[in-house]
Amino acid sequence: xxxxxxxxxxxxxxxxxxxxxxxxxxxxxxxxxxxxxxxxxxxxxxxxxxxxxxxxxxxxxxxxxxxxxxxxxxxxxxxxxxxxxxxxxxxxxxxxxxxxxxxxxxxxxxxxxxxxxxxxxxxxxxxxxxxxxxxxxxxxxxxxxxxxxxxxxxxxxxxxxxxxxxxxxxxxxxxxxxxxxxxxxxxxxxxxxxxxxxxxxxxxxxxxxxxxxxxxxxxxxxxxxxxxxxxxxxxxxxxxxxxxxxxxxxxxxxxxxxxxxxxxxxxxxxxxxxxxxxxxxxxxxxxxxxxxxxxxxxxxxxxxxxxxxxxxxxxxxxxxxxxxxxxxxxxxxxxxxxxxxx
Numbered sequence: 453x454x455x456x457x458x459x460x461x462x463x464x465x466x467x468x469x470x471x472x473x474x475x476x477x478x479x480x481x482x483x484x485x486x487x488x489x490x491x492x493x494x495x496x497x498x499x500x501x502x503x504x505x506x507x508x509x510x511x512x513x514x515x516x517x518x519x520x521x522x523x524x525x526x527x528x529x530x531x532x533x534x535x536x537x538x539x540x541x542x543x544x545x546x547x548x549x550x551x552x553x554x555x556x557x558x559x560x561x562x563x564x565x566x567x568x569x570x571x572x573x574x575x576x577x578x579x580x581x582x583x584x585x586x587x588x589x590x591x592x593x594x595x596x597x598x599x600x601x602x603x604x605x606x607x608x609x610x611x612x613x614x615x616x617x618x619x620x621x622x623x624x625x626x627x628x629x630x631x632x633x634x635x636x637x638x639x640x641x642x643x644x645x646x647x648x649x650x651x652x653x654x655x656x657x658x659x660x661x662x663x664x665x666x667x668x669x670x671x672x673x674x675x676x677x678x679x680x681x682x683x684x685x686x687x688x689x690x691x692x693x694x695x696x697x698x699x700x701x702x703x704x705x706x707x708x709x710x711x712x713x714x715x716x717x718x719x720x721x722x723x724x725x726x727x728x729x730x731x732x733x734x735x736x737x738x739x740x741x742x743x744x745x746x747x748x749x750x751x752x753x754x755x756x757x758x759x760x761x762x763x764x765x766x767x768x769x770x771x772x773x774x775x776x777x778x779x780x781x782x783x784x785x786x787x788x789x790x791x792x793x794x
Contacts, residue, residue, distance in 0.1 A: 459547075473510060484534075570588055570589075570594070571607060576768060591675070592676070596621055611673060613789075627786050631744075631785065632741070634780055638722075640674065644716050668699060735793075743783075
């Protein structure tokens with residue numbers, strides 16, 4: 453994004469004003485400091501001839517020289533130049549404290565510019581969002597923290613109505629200035645080889661049957677779910693084979709199991725479907741996007757919200773399986789995090 457900032461410029465008064473060349477003031481300051489024209493031009497990257505021609509042109513414009521050159525005594529500012537430098541210093545002293553306040557930010561094309569998004573991995577968001585989003589996948593917590601720090605326009609994260617999880621995300625967001633955008637509800641579950649040859653029914657079967665597990669990375673929403681199930685089952689991570697083997701996406705979990713390198717993992721139903729694996733549902737969860745209130749009326753945001761409510765998203769969700777997008781695009785307060793996924 454481009455930023456325009458104000459600056460000081462000088463021109464003659466009258467009906468036909470003429471501008472002072474903006475290179476003049478820096479040159480005059482260097483001459484006052486260095487006392488010779490040749491020394492003054494070095495930090496400015498100007499040639500001696502260019503500097504001489506510049507001073508001559510300004511002298512013709514103003515009708516009096518700005519610099520006095522004397523053999524054996526170098527160069528010194530004429531009285532007019534001394535007054536001009538002093539006035540320029542005074543003008544900048546007034547302007548500088550207000551420079552950022554007065555700055556104007558210019559988007560190259562606000563309607564066409566893509567929203568910057570960090571989000572927890574999701575197959576539907578990856579396929580649908582390419583047209584509208586500059587999207588990168590991270591863990592849910594990392595994404596929301598980046599949003600809270602002002603680094604992105606939107607963050608995507610998923611969670612159930614678990615009070616501990618809700619409190620964790622609520623602590624990072626601002627009720628007055630942030631809003632939730634409903635994206636989807638989706639099914640999370642245990643993914644196993646086609647036909648479920650190990651007879652898995654619940655998460656506790658993974659350590660009980662000594663199955664090889666493929667984990668998700670720390671900070672991801674799915675990893676939070678896995679850690680929660682460990683606590684509920686009173687199972688230590690060391691009891692699960694492969695607990696330290698981490699993948700960063702649902703598809704990577706599915707691919708690892710499909711390749712026979714693990715017996716089980718936790719992922720969304722769509723990942724199991726992609727690799728023709730068996731899916732054992734655990735729960736439904738919300739996938740939320742979080743945005744700032746001040747951005748909701750931006751052209752690129754309204755375009756994205758309109759697309760969320762369009763039938764194209766529903767067609768993609770139906771093909772991927774495991775998603776409900778019937779209320780996508782609703783803008784809600786942060787308290788909606790506490791709602792139970794339908």
